[in-house]
Amino acid sequence: MGLARNDLVIVSVLLAGTLLAVLNQTLLSPALPAIMSGLQVDATTVQWLTSGYSLVEAVVIPLAAFLIGRFTTRQLFITGLSLFTAGSFLAAIAPHFSVLLLGRVLQAACTGMVMPMVMTVILLVIPREKRGQAMGVIGLIIGFAPAVGPSVAGMLVDSVGWRALFVIVTVLSVFVLLLAIRVLRNYGSFERSKFDVVSVLLSSVGLVCLLYGLSTFSSSDNLLVTGLLVAVGLVVTGLYVRRQFTLPEPMLKIDILKTRKYAITVSIVVLIQVSLVGVGVITPLYIQGVCGYSATASGVAMLPGALIGAALGLVAGRLFDRCGVRRVAIPGFVVTMLGAAGLVLLGMDSDIVVITVVYTVLTAGLQFAMTPINTWGLNSLDNGVLQHAQGLSNTLNQVAASFGTALLVSVSAFGPAVAPAAEPQAQAFAGYHLAFCTTASLLAVAFVVVIFFVRGDKKRAAAPAADQAAVSEPTWETAHVGHVKSTAAWRDAAAQVDYKDLEVRHAMTTDPAYVTVEASMRDVVRLLAATETSGVPVVDESHRVVGFVSDGDVASYLGRNESSLFDAALNLYRFADDDEPQLRLARMLDLNVMDMAARHVVAVEPGDSLDEACHMLAAKRIKKMPVVENGVLVGSLSRRNIVQAVAAGL
Structure with missing residues (x-):
């Protein structure tokens, strides 16, 4: 990624911390039945290990901007990872469920406050010209961890026990923490944001009351208290929303929900997140508690859906x-x-293969639908409020994750009421079946919203007939402008050869421009302008090609770079580029050419067939490539050369 060794070590440490945090979010699902048995708690209680985790994240995420502005990156990362390590250790030795829950709370606090900072710092460390590649690596890591987490966790639970999960995470986090203390240094200077105590208290109290009330609804001995908690949570959360509208500088700009498309997107995403996370918790309980399969089987059953869903999300974005x-x-x-x-x-006796297929179809469909809907909603917002959209989306996604877990687990607890005379296993199945029916109902509502309210942008009206005629029926003079006269010797040779026999030597430019490895980007820009070419190879002292730099590299560096990334929980991380254009230009011109040049160069030899060369230009989506003999530059071949060679034979 264009990093020096020291910077590569730093990025590796930050990514290792990110990997632990994301892996920890999904690692626990297959272990929930074993924890219920080991610590003597029911499903309604054990679900707090997942819903409570999401809830703490939802409370902490709005504070991330404040924390990044008040503390150095080194202080924040090391402190957060220390909390994460302490939480993992507490969970590993927990004698009671309350201690285990406290450990998860500490882990969640670290994730909520460190994750946004880590993403930002990684992009500061990585050279601007390599950020696209870096985002691909980050996306791969974040997507891979939760996909394999349940499978690995299931095997560990069956072979060693659920505590092994936290022991391994503790050891890994200690290792990352020691590396961070040794190699991590501060990056960036972040603007301090205002801290509104009332907003923090309102959001925290409101969310805790709301989620706790929902979680205990089915198991509470006093429904009046539970209902009161839910009502208080709704009222206090409403006060938080109202305060954001009245503050001159709100901690969270909720008025972006007035944008209709974004509001529709948020409503759909919340319904999907409730269903996706809730089913992710219920399914292992159903597989192990009702069908009698092992934790390993439940983890493997969820793996294809995660992997295929991630791949389909990328495909859906392109479509x-x-x-x-x-x-x-x-x-x-x-x-x-x-x-x-x-x-x-x-x-009750469904085969594990059938369950795997059903879960895979569900998650793959959700991921395929999620990407275009999320993009459609975000595209409706001005760039100036996208950072607030990030905070709002992250917070709502975390609340939806907690709500989904609490709702479906609470619904599943009604099994004994639905089938009071049945055996315990049948009662459990009745509860899980009711939860699955609830999931289907929520998704049906989301589907109806998509059908009636998600609309594509209207196409622009057709141009007036006169204008269309001017475009479609050009004059003779304009139609023939741009013909190139055949003056080079190789054109005469090409005219005598059938196209099927044409080789690269028949079409290549024999006097290509180039730069040496000592050149600066200032030299490159001047050469590109003087020769009116799209790119030039970089050669060493032996005239061997060691790189290639194009006008696209220049445009990519100078253009404002705003990157976005969805993690496995469908949280959006967006990174805005606030560099001044003049600063970007000055920084680029002073770079050495090898800081921007592609080192893996696509090249051909003079004797290669021209049709193969055409295929390479099209498949690699490049405009030009060097022609080499034994690695030494002897020419260049561009799309324009191809057209000229074909035209010479007509």
Whole structure:
């Protein structure tokens, strides 16, 4: 990624911390039945290990901007990772459920306050010209960890026990913490944000009351108290929202929900997040508690859905650019509803293969529908409020995760009431079946919202007939402008050769421009302008090609760079580029050419067939490539050369 060795070590430490945090979010699902048995708690109580984790994150995430502005990156990362390590150790030795829950709370606090900072610092450390590659690496790590987490956790639970999960995380976090203390240094100077005590108290109290009330609804001995907690949570959260509208500088700009498309997107995302996270908790309980399979089997059953869903999310993003939101989101929801119907039809003796297929179809459909809907909503906002959208989306996603877990687990606890005369296993199945029906109902509501309210942008009206005629029927003079006269010797040779026999030597430029490894980007820019070419190779003292730099590299560096990334929980991380254009230009011109040049160079030899060279230009989506003999530069071949060679033979 264009990093010096010291910077590579620092980025590796930060990514290791990120990997631990993301892995920890999904690691526990297959272990929940074992924890219930080991610590003598019921499903309604054990779900707090996941919903409580999300709840603490939801409370801490709005404070991230304040914390980043008040503390150095080194202080914040080391402090956060210390909390994470302490929480992991407490969970590993927990004699009671309350100690285990405290450990998870400490882990969640670290994740909520450190994750946004880590993402920002990584992009500060990595050279600007390599950020695209860096985001790909980060996305791979963040997507891979939660995909394999349940499978690995299931095998560990079956072979060693659930405490092994926290022991391993503790050891890894100690290792990362020691590395951070040794190699991490401060990066960036962040502006201090205002801390509104009243807003923090309102959001914290409101969310805790709301989620705790929902979680204990089905198991409470006093429904009046539970209902009162839910009501207080709603009222206090409403006061928090009202305060954000009245503050001159709100901690969270909630008025962006007045944008209709974004508000529709948020409502759909919340319903999907409730369903996705809730089913992720209920499914292992159903597989192990009702069907009698092992924790390993439950983890493996959830693996294909995570992997295929991540891949389909990338595909859906590309299709959205081509086809618009409806043509991608609606098929995605059709697949989702097939998976939801499969959940409802599962029985007490369903085969693990059937369960795996149903869960995979459901999660793959949701991920396929999520990407275009999320992008459609964010595209409706001005760039100036995207940072607030990030905070709002992250907070709502975490609340939805907690709500989904609490809701479905609470619904599943009604099993004995639904089938009072049945055996305990049948009662458990009745509860899980009711939770699956609830999931299908929520997704059906989301599907209806998509059908009636998610609309693509209207196409621009057709141009006036006169203007269309001017475009479609050009004059003879304009139609023939741009013909190139055939003056080079190789054109005459090419005219005597059939196209099928053309080689690169028949079309290449034999006097290509180049720069040496000592050149600066200032030299490169001047050469590109003087020769009116799209790119030049970089050669060493032996005239061997060691790199290639193009006008696209220059444009990419100078353009404002805003990157976004979705993690496995569908949280959006967006990074805005606030560099002044003049600063970017000055910094680029002073770079050595090898700081920006591609080191893996696509090249051909003079004797290669021209059709193969054409295929390479098209497949690699490049405009130009060097021609080499034994690695030494002897020419260049561009798309323009191809056209000229073909034209010379007509």
